[in-house]
Amino acid sequence: MLFTAIRWASSKTQKLSVLRKKTGYSVQHCKRAIDQFGDNLEEAEKWLHQSAQKEGWLRASGLEGRKAHQGLVALQRNEDAAALVEVNCETDFVARSEPFHRLVDGVCEAVLNQVLPDPAPRPETILNFRLLAGEPVSALLDRSRTLLKEKLVIANAVRWSGLVGAYVHGENDRGRFGALVQLEGLCPEHVAKQLAQQVVGMRPLRIAGPRSQDPEKEECLLHQEWMLDPAKTVEQVVDAHGVRVRQFIRFECGQPVSLVTE
Secondary structure, three states: OHHHHHHHHHHHHHHHHHHHHHHOOHHHHHHHHHHOOOHHHHHHHHHHHHHHHHHOOOOOOOOOOOEEEEOEEEEEEEEEEEEEEEOOOOHHHHHHHHHHHHHHHHHHHHHHOOOOOOOOHHHHHHHEEEEEOOOHHHHHHHHHHHHHHOOOOOEEEEEEEEEEEEEEHHHHHHEEEEEEEEEOOOOOOOHHHHHHHHHHHHOOOEEOOOOOHHHHHOOOEEEEEOOOOOEEEEHHHHHHOOOEEEEEEEEEOOOOEEEEEE
């Protein structure tokens, strides 16, 4: 009898450890889940995520009033589209962490694989998108908040289809700066990407317009010097490939998004 009780207690401790590590929720909450669902850890995890949203564990933890100006911009693409997202946190330390990278990648994955009537979905809409594994973004976000103990916010997201140049300045398609450029025509992928690099690095405010007297202060994309060969302009490069710039968008972590259309 005593041996059975000890074995049951050991099993419960192991399940509690697994659930805590997987979800990041408190010991008290995980104990409640195990008491309710026993060996069914999948249902216990689902119950934890639902309870976190329903009972406002984030509000209770005092995170809502805090500011989140750090974070990452992330890029993912497939044959049909490119997605660019920005997720914010409070500190650079968390922004560099593996759990935060998983969160940003998960949000970007969900946006990319969602067929959207709106190319710029609102953050509250994204919460209902699902990862390829089936989990909603809201559950991933809640778990990440509990684990990292910081305010985490989905700030911006876009998904453009067609001929799109895409670039994020950083490793593994994550960084503080990113851009998409939507083109009309046919263009090698590397040239489309270079146009997105131009938008990140040179910060144009318009596609075309009056030319500036100072080339270094040029705000029109087409009139700017081509970053990879200053002897050329961006306009000469796009004309040489027979393409037209329809619009571009630039993300800078913690700053307003810059969307420019024809």
